[in-house]
Structures are given as C-alpha cells and as structure tokens.
Amino acid sequence: MQTTRRDEIRANGLHVTVLKEKILDVFEKIEEPLSVPELLKALNRYRLTPHKTTLYRELESLVGAGLLEELKLHDGLRSYELKHEKENHHHHFICEKCSNVIDFNNPQLETLIKKTASALKRKGVSVRNHALNLYGDCTQCSLKTSR
C-alpha cells in the first residue's frame, strides 16, 4: 500500500492540513532549499495564499517533526528543505552575497566526523546528527567581484 502525504504527516504526530501537504509537495518537486518568500511564491501556484505567521507555524512544526530541515543562512535568513534520507546526506555551500546554496558531499569528511563522534562518545557524549555549512562567494558572485 502506498503511503500518502497525509499518512506521512499523521505518522509524524502532526495534525494534517492542506498547507502542510502542499509545503511537502513543493519541496519534493523543487528538490532544493527554499526561503519563505520563495516558498510563498511556489504555494501561490497551488492557489494557496497563507498568512506568513501561519506559514512559519507550519514550517516550525514540520521541522520539529523531522520532516523538514532548517538552514540558517549567513545573514540571519532561513531556508528550508526536505530532511535528508541517510543515503543522500550532504552538506551546504552558502553564498554570502546572494544566498545561493550548493550541495556537496565528501566521504572522507564523513569518516572524520564519525571518528570525532566516537571520540566524543568515550567522553559520554552521544552524537546523533551533524550539519556543516561552508560560506563564501558562488561562481557568479566571484565573477562579479573580479570584474
């Protein structure tokens, strides 16, 4: 039996709303991090015009339930994306000029993080997850400054 979006939301202990369903639909289709204004624009295409406060509340509960992940950008802005499944775990490069986000992964980095986590475990710390952001200028913004 195929699990529907509603089942997924309910299984994570959340109250099912059309807005939650559509938010997850948008993220699945777009496959990249979105800011709140970008998400609002995408939702408009589904004829949904939620109030910003409502949208923030829904995003917060989706993040809390582990369905979405929140990325804090350099300038205090936030973006959201679908919480990664283990197999497409990755990290982010974030452009400080235009907030462009580029995904990357590095197996050696993962090994190093695992080693670090085991070292911490010996001190009684249990690491469940990690996130890593690199900041700088993306290709387009580098070109603009060197001109």
Ligand SMILES: [Zn+2]
């Ligand atoms: Zn940029």
Ligand SMILES: [Zn+2]
């Ligand atoms: Zn990692």
